[in-house]
Amino acid sequence: xxxxxxxxxxxxxxxxxxxxxxxxxxxxxxxxxxxxxxxxxxxxxxxxxxxxxxxxxxxxxxxxxxxxxxxxxxxxxxxxxxxxxxxxxxxxxxxxxxxxxxxxxxxxxxxxxxxxxxxxxxxxxxxxxxxxxxxxxxxxxxxxxxxxxxxxxxxxxxxxxxxxxxxxxxxxxxxxxxxxxxxxxxxxxxxxxxxxxxxxxxxxxxxxxxxxxxxxxxxxxxxxxxxxxxxxxxxxxxxxxxxxxxxxxxxxxxxxxxxxxxxxxxxxxxxxxxxxxxxxxxxxxxxxxxxxxxxxxxxxxxxxxxxxxxxxxxxxxxxxxxxxxxxxxxxxxxxxxxxxxxxxxxxxxxxxxxxxxxxxxxxxxxxxxxxxxxxxxxxxxxxxxxxxxxxxxxxxxxxxxxxxxxxxxxxxxxxxxxxxxxxxxxxxxxxxxxxxxxxxxxxxxxxxxxxxxxxxxxxxxxxxxxxxxxxxxxxxxxxxxxxxxxxxxxxxxxxxxxxxxxxxxxxxxxxxxxxxxxxxxxxxxxxxxxxxxxxxxxxxxxxxxxxxxxxxxxxxxxxxxxxxxxxxxxxxxxxxxxxxxxxxxxxxxxxxxxxxxxxxxxxxxxxxxxxxxxxxxxxxxxxxxxxxxxxxxxxxxxxxxxxxxxxxxxxxxxxxxxxxxxxxxxxxxxxxxxxxxxxxxxxxxxxxxxxxxxxxxxxxxxxxxxxxxxxxxxxxxxxxxxxxxxxxxxxxxxxxxxxxxxxxxxxxxxxxxxxxxxxxxxxxxxxxxxxxxxxxxxxxxxxxxxxxxx
Amino acid sequence: xxxxxxxxxxxxxxxxxxxxxxxxxxxxxxxxxxxxxxxxxxxxxxxxxxxxxxxxxxxxxxxxxxxxxxxxxxxxxxxxxxxxxxxxxxxxxxxxxxxxxxxxxxxxxxxxxxxxxxxxxxxxxxxxxxxxxxxxxxxxxxxxxxxxxxxxxxxxxx
Numbered sequence: 001x002x003x004x005x006x007x008x009x010x011x012x013x014x015x016x017x018x019x020x021x022x023x024x025x026x027x028x029x030x031x032x033x034x035x036x037x038x039x040x041x042x043x044x045x046x047x048x049x050x051x052x053x054x055x056x057x058x059x060x061x062x063x064x065x066x067x068x069x070x071x072x073x074x075x076x077x078x079x080x081x082x083x084x085x086x087x088x089x090x091x092x093x094x095x096x097x098x099x100x101x102x103x104x105x106x107x108x109x110x111x112x113x114x115x116x117x118x119x120x121x122x123x124x125x126x127x128x129x130x131x132x133x134x135x136x137x138x139x140x141x142x143x144x145x146x147x148x149x150x151x152x153x154x155x156x157x158x159x160x161x162x163x164x165x166x167x168x169x170x171x172x173x174x175x176x177x178x179x180x181x182x183x184x185x186x187x188x189x190x191x192x193x194x195x196x197x198x199x200x201x202x203x204x205x206x207x208x209x210x211x212x213x214x215x216x217x218x219x220x221x222x223x224x225x226x227x228x229x230x231x232x233x234x235x236x237x238x239x240x241x242x243x244x245x246x247x248x249x250x251x252x253x254x255x256x257x258x259x260x261x262x263x264x265x266x267x268x269x270x271x272x273x274x275x276x277x278x279x280x281x282x283x284x285x286x287x288x289x290x291x292x293x294x295x296x297x298x299x300x301x302x303x304x305x306x307x308x309x310x311x312x313x314x315x316x317x318x319x320x321x322x323x324x325x326x327x328x329x330x331x332x333x334x335x336x337x338x339x340x341x342x343x344x345x346x347x348x349x350x351x352x353x354x355x356x357x358x359x360x361x362x363x364x365x366x367x368x369x370x371x372x373x374x375x376x377x378x379x380x381x382x383x384x385x386x387x388x389x390x391x392x393x394x395x396x397x398x399x400x401x402x403x404x405x406x407x408x409x410x411x412x413x414x415x416x417x418x419x420x421x422x423x424x425x426x427x428x429x430x431x432x433x434x435x436x437x438x439x440x441x442x443x444x445x446x447x448x449x450x451x452x453x454x455x456x457x458x459x460x461x462x463x464x465x466x467x468x469x470x471x472x473x474x475x476x477x478x479x480x481x482x483x484x485x486x487x488x489x490x491x492x493x494x495x496x497x498x499x500x501x502x503x504x505x506x507x508x509x510x511x512x513x514x515x516x517x518x519x520x521x522x523x524x525x526x527x528x529x530x531x532x533x534x535x536x537x538x539x540x541x542x543x544x545x546x547x548x549x550x551x552x553x554x555x556x557x558x559x560x561x562x563x564x565x566x567x568x569x570x571x572x573x574x575x576x577x578x579x580x581x582x583x584x585x586x587x588x589x590x591x592x593x594x595x596x597x598x599x600x601x602x603x604x605x606x607x608x609x610x611x612x613x614x615x616x617x618x619x620x621x622x623x624x625x626x627x628x629x630x631x632x633x634x635x636x637x638x639x640x641x642x643x644x645x646x647x648x649x650x651x652x653x654x655x656x657x658x659x660x661x662x663x664x665x666x667x668x669x670x671x672x673x674x675x676x677x678x679x680x681x682x683x684x685x686x687x688x689x690x691x692x693x694x695x696x697x698x699x700x701x702x703x704x705x706x707x708x709x710x711x712x713x714x715x716x717x718x719x720x721x722x723x724x725x726x727x728x729x730x731x732x733x734x735x736x737x738x739x740x741x742x743x744x745x746x747x748x749x750x751x752x753x754x755x756x757x758x759x760x761x762x763x764x765x766x767x768x769x770x771x772x773x774x775x776x777x778x779x780x781x782x783x784x785x786x787x788x789x790x
Numbered sequence: 791x792x793x794x795x796x797x798x799x800x801x802x803x804x805x806x807x808x809x810x811x812x813x814x815x816x817x818x819x820x821x822x823x824x825x826x827x828x829x830x831x832x833x834x835x836x837x838x839x840x841x842x843x844x845x846x847x848x849x850x851x852x853x854x855x856x857x858x859x860x861x862x863x864x865x866x867x868x869x870x871x872x873x874x875x876x877x878x879x880x881x882x883x884x885x886x887x888x889x890x891x892x893x894x895x896x897x898x899x900x901x902x903x904x905x906x907x908x909x910x911x912x913x914x915x916x917x918x919x920x921x922x923x924x925x926x927x928x929x930x931x932x933x934x935x936x937x938x939x940x941x942x943x944x945x946x947x948x
Contacts, residue, residue, distance in 0.1 A: 018885050018886065019885070019888070021893070022884070022885040022890060022893070023877075023885070025890055025893030025896055026868075026877065026881040026884050026885060026890065026893075026896060026900065027828070027868065027869070027871075027872055027877075027881065028826075028827075028828020028829070028867065028868030028869050028871075028897045029828065029869075030828075030893050030894075032827075032830065032894065034831070035821070035827035037822075115811065115813070115814075190928055191892075191894075191928055192830075192832045192838060192840055192892070192894045192895045192926060192927065192928050192929075193830070193832070193892070193894045194832075241892070241893065241894075242892065243830070243892050243893070243894025243895075244891075244892040244894060244928050244929055245892075246928070273831075275834055276832070276833040276834060276835065276838075496892055497891035497892030497893070497929050498891070499891070662888045663888065665888075666888045666891060666929075666930060666931075666934060669930060669931035669932075669933045669934065670891060670928070670929045670930050670931045671931075672931055673928075673930075673931030673932065674928070674931075696833070696835050696837065697833050697835065697837035697838055697926065698835075698837055702926055702928060704923035704924075704925075704926060704932070705919055705922045705923040705932040705935070705936060706919065706920070706923040708931055708932045708933065710933060711931065711933060734931075
């Protein structure tokens with residue numbers, strides 16, 4: 001440790017400083033893709049049918065209308081997994097010969113304004129012979145069902161299976177087998193900014209700049225250059241300010257590929273802005289899974305074995321780069337959650353249907369498997385007549401590292417600690433008393449717990465284990481102190497609301513003794529940012545943060561050497577703080593800006609002992625870590641209407657070291673809000689012909705301020721040994737835990753009626769339908785009331 | 791539908807002489823014809839409120855109004871909220887209370903909250919929550935937006 005100096009020694013990590021992102025955004029001075037002007041505008045003509053053969057596409061005279069016939073030589077998007085019986089299927093940029101889902105792009109109209117392009121698109125005639133559509137995954141699995149892609153017999157695109165050696169014996173030894181048949185309906189991540197792209201051709205260089213709303217600018221560049229057969233260096237991809245993404249903007253969009261193709265063809269500037277209807281029906285969907293989960297418990301309610309059957313309706317194509325394996329395979333790998341279970345059998349299938357392609361959405365699969373597993377735990381608690389909290393106490397893991405039955409290594413966490421913290425804070429006995437009183441008055445309160453793990457910050461080995469042809473994971477960061485003493489960090493991650501410009505600046509500030517407002521974090525431009533994988537999967541603060549720390553430590557070491565040289569003091573005596581290098585215990589000191597200028601402009605003075613410049617690079621590829629949390633929901637259910645009001649919501653969270661508590665809490669708030677929406681409100685509904693009935697925000701309903709309870713947050717900070725910043729990720733946890741807590745609370749409220757709901761969203765209609773058929777229905781409970789007839 | 795009418799839109803006290811088709815929405819005119827891109831488009835069907843601006847002291851969804859209907863009216867957008875370098879108390883409160891993440895819905899929320907509080911400075915907390923549930927935000931879970939607006943409301947009353 002350095003001796004104290006007269007400096008303030010201000011530390012930045014752990015403080016809720018205001019975000020550096022905000023001043024421009026609150027002034028309306030952010031730069032979003034749709035703000036850019038363009039010479040040409042594109043409108044897509046989309047299929048009105050879920051399945052059919054294209055006979056002809058007739059464009060009005062003189063209109064520029066692009067179809068698949070124009071795109072010869074452009075490759076199909078064909079993501080690949082080398083494991084789990086994955087069948088690669090190709091997605092043409094515009095439908096080729098057949099259509100496979102309602103809203104698949106069949107043609108692209110190019111005109112000089114958006115309005116004109118829309119007018120022409122209305123005049124394009126599609127002659128499509130309809131063929132029988134497959135909307136439901138179970139229908140697609142039936143013998144003799146039509147084949148959506150010839151390459152995937154039986155419509156099974158991915159097929160994973162797992163069975164441990166001792167499974168059969170453990171199953172046979174069980175005291176009780178408990179089963180949950182859980183259904184998650186289809187949802188849409190619904191970022192407030194829908195998709196948008198703008199491709200500009202530069203005649204002097206022949207390069208194209210694609211500005212688009214994406215989470216993965218480098219991956220988009222790699223993919224599009226490959227599909228179009230162009231040098232990757234001729235394509236620059238910029239993710240400017242991105243108006244929310246939540247996974248939906250990870251996957252490669254056919255529309256973006258077409259825009260680059262058009263910009264090169266027209267040698268001009270071409271733009272496309274998706275409207276909300278397109279976003280809801282044609283972008284990417286998520287969460288469409290049917291999970292049957294059975295648990296074998298011994299007489300002490302200890303889980304012995306789990307058996308799962310996962311059917312994921314992955315839609316018409318496979319998303320790039322994750323592939324259609326993402327939902328079912330993550331379900332298979334992470335189904336046991338934070339519970340100790342030694343035996344496991346699972347069948348996980350991804351099934352093709354004539355619906356919009358499924359892709360990532362905050363939490364990917366885990367919101368579904370967590371609510372399934374947490375329902376299983378509550379149902380088992382009922383069967384054993386023990387408290388839901390007790391069954392969790394008996395089964396949560398508490399020795400670390402813990403290797404799961406699927407081979408995941410859980411690092412130190414506080415599964416029991418957050419549970420006990422939540423139980424205490426919510427005051428369960430007081431709630432039970434209130435619940436009893438309310439029931440006597442015909443009011444139905446319920447409490448629901450969810451304890452879960454959130455796997456975060458995993459590097460390339462985790463993705464390689466999936467057998468992905470494109471294996472993301474690592475991140476690189478370049479940190480430079482410029483000759484004026486200001487800092488620039490160029491990162492490969494691509495934040496879009498997470499506040500990374502602020503939190504990474506805090507990490508650098510502590511290393512260099514330079515305040516965050518002098519540190520600029522640059523991202524989202526493939527011309528200036530190092531190659532990276534973007535922002536998703538609760539990874540950026542762990543991985544990009546780790547790479548930032550590595551690079552910043554190198555810069556720090558060099559600054560100390562420079563200071564040692566210039567101040568003629570031992571390196572071990574140099575302290576960097578408050579923008580200066582100080583010699584501990586003396587009044588000798590030099591501004592960092594002076595040292596920076598010296599190492600660039602007077603490098604010869606260092607006699608070749610220190611290299612010129614002040615720029616270092618760090619790359620980080622960690623094994624991954626696990627955040628954890630316990631969520632508690634208290635709800636009131638109106639048995640007459642089926643309406644569920646969330647009265648109280650509590651989160652006890654452990655995400656390791658918190659770099660900026662304000663930003664961390666904001667991530668939890670937002671995740672919980674989406675989880676509550678997913679649990680109660682949000683559903684993409686298809687009719688039997690494959691048409692979508694929820695194509696606007698009045699029918700597809702993200703929560704408003706009215707539906708949101710105040711979220712009470714409690715924290716534990718278990719410093720991660722698997723992350724050099726000691727931070728764990730937490731971007732998805734809110735969304736993972738909320739459906740489970742809310743469903744368990746609804747079911748607790750439903751106890752007097754003798755019915756249970758294991759479907760999300762648990763809409764008033766679904767709850768009413770259950771209550772109407774309940775053995776202890778509202779009507780029969782009111783049978784003493786002569787007015788209660790049919 | 792290509793006939794264009796010449797109109798003048800007054801945005802943040804500045805006149806913009808533009809020519810628009812009758813069908814052009816106000817938000818498109820503000821963004822594309824007048825170059826004020828701080829106002830965002832979230833749904834174009836009047837649900838999300840990202841395009842909220844203040845017209846003659848009322849918060850209005852500019853995707854539900856035609857540009858020609860706004861002629862002669864005083865339009866205020868997010869670009870007009872700050873007084874030079876000094877942020878409006880509502881903008882400052884959103885920063886202080888982390889009332890934004892991606893920032894896309896923020897201009898709409900700012901104009902909604904400012905418009906309502908200017909009209910009804912003593913609005914109750916419950917009524918304020920009603921108002922704020924007119925707009926959608928997908929990032930924040932609303933908690934910090936509510937906190938920010940309540941804090942700014944107190945300052946605006948002083």
